[in-house]
Amino acid sequence: MREMQSIKKVIGSIEFGILSPQEIRKMSAAEITVPDTYDDDGYPIEGGLMDKRLGVIDPGLRCETCGARYGECPGHFGHIELARPVIHVGFAKTIYRILESTCRECGRIKLTEEEIKDYMKKLELVGDRKKARDKLIREIHKKAKERMVCPHCGAPQFPLKFERPTIYWEVRKDELGNEYRHRMMPTEIRDRLERIPDRDLPLLGLHPEKSRPEWMVLTVLPVPPVTVRPSITLESGIRAEDDLTHKLVDILRINNRLKTNIEAGAPQLIIEDLWDLLQYHVTTYINNETSGVPPAKHKSGRPLKTLAQRLKGKEGRFRGNLSGKRVNFSARTVISPDPMISINEVGVPLAIAMELTVPEKVTEFNIEKLREMVLNGPEKYPGANYVIDPQGRRIKLMESNKEKMADMLDIGWTVERHLLDGDIVLFNRQPSLHRMSIMAHRVRVMPYKTFRLNLAVCPPYNADFDGDEMNLHVPQTEEAQAEARILMEVQNHIISPRYGGPIIGGIQDHISGGYLLTREGAYFTRSEVEQMLMFAGVDIDKLPEPDKVENGVEYWSGKTIFSLLLPEGLTIWYRNKLCDDPSKCEPLEKLIEEKLLPDPEEVKKLAYDGFVYIQNGKLLSGAIDKKAYGREDGKILDIIVREYGVERARQFLDQVTKLAIWVITHKGFTTAIDDEDLPEEAMDRIKEIIREAEERVNRLIEAYKAGELEPLPGKTLEETLESKIMAVLAEARDNAGKVAEQYLGMNNFAVIMAKTGARGKILNITQMAALLGQQSIRGKRLHRGYRGRVLSHFKPGDLGARARGFIVNSYKSGLTPQEYFFHAMGGREGLVDTAVRTAQSGYMQRRLINALQDLKVDYDGTVRDPTGIIVQFRYGEDGVDPMKSWQGKTVDVERVIVRSLLKLRAKR
Amino acid sequence: MAAKKGFNIFAHELVPEHRILSEEEKEELLKKYKIKISQLPQIKAKDPAVQALGAKPGDIIEIKRKSPTAGVYYYYRIVVED
Ligand SMILES: [Mg+2]
Ligand SMILES: [Zn+2]
Ligand SMILES: [Zn+2]
Numbered sequence: 008m009r010e011m012q013s014i015k016k017v018i019g020s021i022e023f024g025i026l027s028p029q030e031i032r033k034m035s036a037a038e039i040t041v042p043d044t045y046d047d048d049g050y051p052i053e054g055g056l057m058d059k060r061l062g063v064i065d066p067g068l069r070c071e072t073c074g075a076r077y078g079e080c081p082g083h084f085g086h087i088e089l090a091r092p093v094i095h096v097g098f099a100k101t102i103y104r105i106l107e108s109t110c111r112e113c114g115r116i117k118l119t120e121e122e123i124k125d126y127m128k129k130l131e132l133v134g135d136r137k138k139a140r141d142k143l144i145r146e147i148h149k150k151a152k153e154r155m156v157c158p159h160c161g162a163p164q165f166p167l168k169f170e171r172p173t174i175y176w177e178v179r180k181d182e183l184g185n186e187y188r189h190r191m192m193p194t195e196i197r198d199r200l201e202r203i204p205d206r207d208l209p210l211l212g213l214h215p216e217k218s219r220p221e222w223m224v225l226t227v228l229p230v231p232p233v234t235v236r237p238s239i240t241l242e243s244g245i246r247a248e249d250d251l252t253h254k255l256v257d258i259l260r261i262n263n264r265l266k267t268n269i270e271a272g273a274p275q276l277i278i279e280d281l282w283d284l285l286q287y288h289v290t291t292y293i294n295n296e297t298s299g300v301p302p303a304k305h306k307s308g309r310p311l312k313t314l315a316q317r318l319k320g321k322e323g324r325f326r327g328n329l330s331g332k333r334v335n336f337s338a339r340t341v342i343s344p345d346p347m348i349s350i351n352e353v354g355v356p357l358a359i360a361m362e363l364t365v366p367e368k369v370t371e372f373n374i375e376k377l378r379e380m381v382l383n384g385p386e387k388y389p390g391a392n393y394v395i396d397p398q399g400r401r402i403k404l405m406e407s408n409k410e411k412m413a414d415m416l417d418i419g420w421t422v423e424r425h426l427l428d429g430d431i432v433l434f435n436r437q438p439s440l441h442r443m444s445i446m447a448h449r450v451r452v453m454p455y456k457t458f459r460l461n462l463a464v465c466p467p468y469n470a471d472f473d474g475d476e477m478n479l480h481v482p483q484t485e486e487a488q489a490e491a492r493i494l495m496e497v498q499n500h501i502i503s504p505r506y507g508g509p510i511i512g513g514i515q516d517h518i519s520g521g522y523l524l525t526r527e528g529a530y531f532t533r534s535e536v537e538q539m540l541m542f543a544g545v546d547i548d549k550l551p552e553p554d555k556v557e558n559g560v561e562y563w564s565g566k567t568i569f570s571l572l573l574p575e576g577l578t579i580w581y582r583n584k585l586c587d588d589p590s591k592c593e594p595l596e597k598l599i600e601e602k603l604l605p606d607p608e609e610v611k612k613l614a615y616d617g618f619v620y621i622q623n624g625k626l627l628s629g630a631i632d633k634k635a636y637g638r639e640d641g642k643i644l645d646i647i648v649r650e651y652g653v654e655r656a657r658q659f660l661d662q663v664t665k666l667a668i669w670v671i672t673h674k675g676f677t678t679a680i681d682d683e684d685l686p687e688e689a690m691d692r693i694k695e696i697i698r699e700a701e702e703r704v705n706r707l708i709e710a711y712k713a714g715e716l717e718p719l720p721g722k723t724l725e726e727t728l729e730s731k732i733m734a735v736l737a738e739a740r741d742n743a744g745k746v747a748e749q750y751l752g753m754n755n756f757a758v759i760m761a762k763t764g765a766r767g768k769i770l771n772i773t774q775m776a777a778l779l780g781q782q783s784i785r786g787k788r789l790h791r792g793y794r795g796r797v798l799s800h801f802k803p804g805d806l807g808a809r810a811r812g813f814i815v816n817s818y819k820s821g822l823t824p825q826e827y828f829f830h831a832m833g834g835r836e837g838l839v840d841t842a843v844r845t846a847q848s849g850y851m852q853r854r855l856i857n858a859l860q861d862l863k864v865d866y867d868g869t870v871r872d873p874t875g876i877i878v879q880f881r882y883g884e885d886g887v888d889p890m891k892s893w894q895g896k897t898v899d900v901e902r903v904i905v906r907s908l909l910k911l912r913a914k915r
Numbered sequence: 916m917a918a919k920k921g922f923n924i925f926a927h928e929l930v931p932e933h934r935i936l937s938e939e940e941k942e943e944l945l946k947k948y949k950i951k952i953s954q955l956p957q958i959k960a961k962d963p964a965v966q967a968l969g970a971k972p973g974d975i976i977e978i979k980r981k982s983p984t985a986g987v988y989y990y991y992r993i994v995v996e997d
Contacts, residue, residue, distance in 0.1 A: 867949075885984040
């Protein structure tokens with residue numbers, strides 16, 4: 008904490024460029040000349056690579072540049088004066104390109120003044136568009152390198168050859184016209200680069216002030232601070248140096264030898280050898296995976312991890328430490344359900360609550376509470392793990408010092424206290440594909456070891472409880488906590504920005520229970536009503552009048568009870584999923600259309616489970632199903648969010664789910680194999696349907712074989728036959744399903760689930776009770792396997808229904824071995840599809856995120872990239888936030904009209 | 916280069932209306948969004964619609980599109996060389 012105070016600055020902008028030799032010397036704290044680290048006593052050698060002016064890593068020493076100790080001194084750069092310049096490998100290709108583009112005599116770019124003017128203009132037009140800019144620079148290079156006579160000074164030019172990694176040749180001609188190759192040493196290259204005038208640099212893709220080309224040839228080498236290449240003391244007490252330090256020792260050793268040889272006037276050949284060796288060491292120091300260069304290795308044979316290796320790859324600085332990093336104040340464990348907590352709460356195990364802390368500033372209002380917590384210490388909940396004094400010193404609380412710290416505690420201190428009920432935390436489940444994957448919850452500290460969450464938030468996280476784990480993060484500042492509270496709490500995400508409807512809502516038993524509660528004829532006694540309302544947490548003073556009294560017993564209808572949860576004044580009507588007979592809805596619809604707010608008694612006479620009518624917060628007709636408060640199409644929930652706010656919607660959802668759960672647990676709800684029992688009469692009818700279908704298929708096959716089948720337009724004869732057979736068989740299954748449906752009514756739990764949308768489809772029931780029907784691969788009947796048949800149990804060429812994957816049995820009656828195999832074939836396709844789809848959509852998602860992550864909506868409503876390039880002139884063309892939209896549309900005009908009419912009526 | 920004889924791309928229902936902005940309109944647009952020319956979306960000079968209009972690099976094209984969300988939506992693109 009303390010060291011941070013000395014360097015509190017805000018980054019305004021970042022510019023990338025090449026360090027000039029002057030800059031390297033200016034930022035250097037010391038010139039390094041000695042190719043060694045520590046002396047025999049283990050003390051840093053002056054002028055060596057661990058020089059104390061570069062910072063210290065030994066706890067006892069002080070930095071000679073800033074005077075600070077280990078951990079406080081950030082470290083300082085040093086430098087090495089190279090005896091001879093060397094190429095920076097990272098720029099080797101760029102250097103080649105620049106040399107090719109410029110004159111070997113005068114250094115100008117080999118373009119005519121006219122071309123220069125032209126390209127400058129184009130460059131301006133291109134602006135910050137990287138792709139277009141790179142293309143233009145490439146084009147300029149191509150044009151300039153072709154010029155064999157300088158357009159400025161008229162000097163003849165020679166072609167250049169580049170030999171990886173750092174060797175350049177000039178293909179010259181002698182007086183006789185014979186070609187010969189001249190090796191250009193870094194000194195010569197540097198001279199040529201120096202001659203290039205500043206004004207030509209933009210055309211080479213360089214910024215004259217930030218990156219002069221000659222800086223790509225190193226004359227001075229920066230030595231990174233000791234703190235970025237600390238030595239490690241092994242258990243055996245031996246010091247192991249960092250790979251970078253090893254490499255720098257090599258560079259210094261050769262550099263010194265080269266220097267003495269030059270000073271001693273050694274032969275050119277020896278000097279060039281040493282020079283090349285220095286080049287090798289500097290090259291591998293920068294990138295030890297340069298192609299064409301044998302990597303420098305440790306004594307053990309392990310390749311050294313040098314500068315480029317620190318940055319590159321998944322565990323490199325960028326992907327491993329900047330794009331993604333490890334964080335503190337986070338927890339992860341298995342999740343399990345808890346229907347009793349609110350949707351915006353999360354159950355946190357006590358053990359985690361005692362590990363995670365929130366820094367709370369001590370004020371006169373909370374000092375007593377915090378003192379108590381400090382006194383409790385780290386091992387007694389609710390306690391604290393650290394205190395921070397006004398000087399910013401962080402003191403760990405222990406059993407031994409907690410009394411003393413509690414005593415010293417005063418206003419101005421900060422206490423890192425245990426997590427308490429009501430603290431705001433972020434809750435997350437991978438893969439975090441949309442923004443609802445991280446939402447803010449309020450803490451409920453609980454026993455046991457799992458995170459608990461309300462079932463209604465399973466859909467946004469896509470969570471279930473078969474072993475899923477989730478992450479939890481504790482925001483540490485008031486700003487972060489406030490942001491999380493305002494923007495990220497669960498209730499703010501009930502409406503999904505994906506389709507402008509609720510993504511959080513009742514699921515499964517919430518729906519079934521809602522139906523059991525509100526269907527026609529559902530009545531409850533006083534004791535039941537009192538219990539369920541208490542369970543749901545509905546706070547009312549007095550029950551409404553009972554709906555009926557029978558034999559002196561009072562009864563309330565489920566609709567009356569449900570109405571207690573609805574906001575006052577809510578009026579809405581819609582046809583729900585249970586409406587299978589529109590003629591039963593029409594009279595009510597007409598009545599409402601005529602009178603808008605018809606007499607409740609009149610409505611009750613027409614009441615139909617398939618048509619919901621809520622008048623002023625009273626459910627008068629219709630049963631609750633998925634369309635009421637389910638995800639995706641929960642109309643009532645949707646309206647409450649929009650017209651009564653998210654907090655009211657949260658309360659409604661909390662209460663209604665609990666109410667439904669009470670009803671379903673007390674009324675009893677189960678589905679078993681007898682839910683698929685059909686009377687013999689029904690089974691006979693189904694058998695007859697199958698028999699008829701098979702017969703029709705056989706007739707089609709015979710017609711085909713006799714050549715009497717008329718091909719459908721655009722199809723071959725075979726395709727015609729196939730599609731006709733498929734149609735016949737599909738119809739057969741549908742008819743069989745309808746028969747099954749006729750015999751299974753709303754007293755059947757499986758049917759209740761299917762019809763209300765709680766779980767499953769009618770098709771699933773059909774497949775269990777009647778027959779599975781046609782199995783298919785890629786939309787075709789099964790046909791692959793043996794020659795002319797799928798299985799050897801059939802005759803070759805058999806095109807009949809059963810030979811091509813039509814399953815006449817149901818899950819309940821049991822499949823024949825052949826049918827079982829067909830089913831496995833069809834099932835395999837589904838598995839492969841999901842596997843392929845997740846892989847493909849994952850890749851697509853990554854590409855989209857990479858392309859779109861930096862776009863933002865500006866205050867003027869435009870969508871721009873970080874450089875200000877406009878992508879859309881108005882966000883989404885209409886400027887509408889999809890989360891605030893109505894099913895993606897700006898407004899729900901009909902609802903606006905209805906509300907206006909209702910308001911008008913209320914005034915009258 | 917004029918459009919091919921007998922075929923007017925703007926008559927096709929999938930091709931939105933294109934229009935070259937006048938100098939004043941150009942000025943106004945850049946001022947309205949506080950942008951440089953280089954921050955506009957681009958359209959290539961060889962684009963059939965640009966060729967049919969006879970627009971040159973540096974011109975700004977206004978495209979009037981039908982939008983499922985907003986009804987009508989105007990988009991502006993700067994003509995650039997290919
Ligand atoms: Mg799971
Ligand atoms: Zn220092
Ligand atoms: Zn020249």
